[in-house]
Structure formats: structure tokens, C-alpha cells
Amino acid sequence: MPKGNPPQVFQQTTTIEVDPAILTQNNDDDYESSGYSLNSEVDRYIYENDDVPMRVLDIGTGTGIWAIDFADKYPNCQVLGTDLSPIQPIYVPPNCRFEVDDAEQDWLWPVDHFDFIHLRNLAQSMSSYPALLRQAYSHLKPGAYLELGELGAEIYSDDNTLSPTHGFKRFLNCIDTAFTAMGRPQQTAATIQKLLEDAGFIDIQVSSFKQPFGPWPQDPRMKQIGAMVLVMAQTALEAYGMAPFTRYLGMSQEEAAQICDAGVASVRNRHNHVYSYYHIAYGRKPYPEEMSSCDEQ
Numbered sequence: 001m002p003k004g005n006p007p008q009v010f011q012q013t014t015t016i017e018v019d020p021a022i023l024t025q026n027n028d029d030d031y032e033s034s035g036y037s038l039n040s041e042v043d044r045y046i047y048e049n050d051d052v053p054m055r056v057l058d059i060g061t062g063t064g065i066w067a068i069d070f071a072d073k074y075p076n077c078q079v080l081g082t083d084l085s086p087i088q089p090i091y092v093p094p095n096c097r098f099e100v101d102d103a104e105q106d107w108l109w110p111v112d113h114f115d116f117i118h119l120r121n122l123a124q125s126m127s128s129y130p131a132l133l134r135q136a137y138s139h140l141k142p143g144a145y146l147e148l149g150e151l152g153a154e155i156y157s158d159d160n161t162l163s164p165t166h167g168f169k170r171f172l173n174c175i176d177t178a179f180t181a182m183g184r185p186q187q188t189a190a191t192i193q194k195l196l197e198d199a200g201f202i203d204i205q206v207s208s209f210k211q212p213f214g215p216w217p218q219d220p221r222m223k224q225i226g227a228m229v230l231v232m233a234q235t236a237l238e239a240y241g242m243a244p245f246t247r248y249l250g251m252s253q254e255e256a257a258q259i260c261d262a263g264v265a266s267v268r269n270r271h272n273h274v275y276s277y278y279h280i281a282y283g284r285k286p287y288p289e290e291m292s293s294c295d296e297q
């Protein structure tokens, strides 16, 4: 990217369609949670340089939804999504493709190659987040940005509906212990800031957004986000919990499943008004002349 034509940073908000059924309650205290469409809502960067195809990399792309959306939105970008699992769809925008690649191995792309690198929800996937960020830094062009998103580990309630015996709190306490034992700790705004600093990024911004668990908020937008998070939680607690609980905390399968189930039940309980923070951060790789002589050694 030519200097003097810096990327423009902006926030994109997408509309989230939620089936009204999600907002009505059952006979019990649970939310009705039948079908609605999921969408993503992220901070994005646009590289306004129509002449040059911009190289964008989404590491650990998962379903590929972020890469596909980004490619649709920015036809001047060539978007590459990588993952260990080839689960991405076949029909994708012409400027989007996927490759099976292990992000923990040495990257084979040239250094100073990408215009933008995106990572999301990888804190528990990587054995070394610092090593991942070091590689990302090396393969970004000087002046280019990296963005990452991670869910915060703490949950809160503003109306005292989060008791110490709250099933979700117990689940989170266990998972925090297990992730730490695995050497894949959960991230906070402060640890993300430090990870980016240590990797060499500058102009770092970390933003933390409230993420309600369940459609309990009055605000329509927060209600929609809470509804999406509720559906995510109904499968994610077991998906994230079972292996760490049985392999690192010595629990039986039954005990681990019971903690996951109790966590889901308390998130589904409409009387529990809990939220956490989702952290989105970005940093810029400095131009050579912006690096202090110490950095260059």
C-alpha cells in the first residue's frame, strides 16, 4: 500500500433478522429458541485503492462466513480463508477462496505480503497466541492492519441475577481453570492489548462490546444480539467444555456434561440477566521509519 494513502477504518453494522418466536416465552421459564438467521457484526477495514487487488487473510476461518462477507463487500480484495477443517462452502464469491492450512506451522507466504489479516475466536485453538501474532505481523505489509476478536471470560449482571450458584458462572469458572491448565487462557482487553504490543503492532485500539446472554435486554438491537448468543450457547458450552473438563480437570463424562447442561439451562432462564464483553482489537504494522532502532535490532 502506498504511503500517504492509508486504509480507512470504519465500523460496519449488519441487520440481524430474528424470528419473533425467539422473543416469546414457553410455558416454563425458558426462551423459545426456534430458528432465526445468524449474521455477523464486526469492525472492518476498507482499503480504498481500486487499482491494486488487496490481499486479505482470515486465519482459522471456520465456516468462512467472515471471509465470504468481506469478499462480497469488497470486490477489489482477494480474500483467502484458511483452516485445518475444509468445512467452507463451495459456492463463494469469485474473489474468495479457502485453503487447508495449519496456522501454527511456518507460514509459506512471503513476508510483507498481506494488506489485512483477520483472526476471530482463536484463543483456545492456538497453542501459542503470541507465536501466531508474530507470524501475522511478519507477513503483513508495513502500514497494514491486523484485526482480532475474542469473547471475554468474565460475566456480569447489573440486577443481581448472577448468583454464585449460577450454572453458567460455574461453567465459566471451570472452563477458565481448564483453559489456563491447557496453556490457552481466555483473553481480556488488557491481555489483547499486550499481545498486540508484544508482537510489534502500533496504533492499537481495543474496543469492548456488551454481549448479553439471552434476549433479555429491552433495547431491540441488544435483544437480537442476546438471541443469537443464546442459540450459540446451546451448542457451544458442550463443544468448548467437554474435552477440557475431562482431559484437564479429571471429570467424568457425566460430570462434565452435567456442568455444561446446567450452564445452558441458566442461560436459557429468562430471569437471569447476564452479559460479558466481546473484545475487538486492531493494530498496525509500522513502516520501517516508524520503528525505533531498538525494534530493528
Ligand SMILES: C[S@@+](CC[C@H](N)C(=O)[O-])C[C@H]1O[C@@H](n2cnc3c(N)ncnc32)[C@H](O)[C@@H]1O
Pocket: 059, 060, 061, 062, 063, 064, 066, 082, 083, 084, 085, 101, 102, 103, 104, 119, 120, 121, 122, 125, 126
Ligand atoms: C472457534 S472457531 C472460529 C472460526 C471463525 N474464526 C469464526 O470466528 O467464525 C476456531 C477455528 O480455528 C480452526 N483452527 C484450530 N486450530 C487451527 C490451526 N492450527 N490452523 C488453522 N485453523 C485452526 C478450527 O478448525 C476452527 O474452525
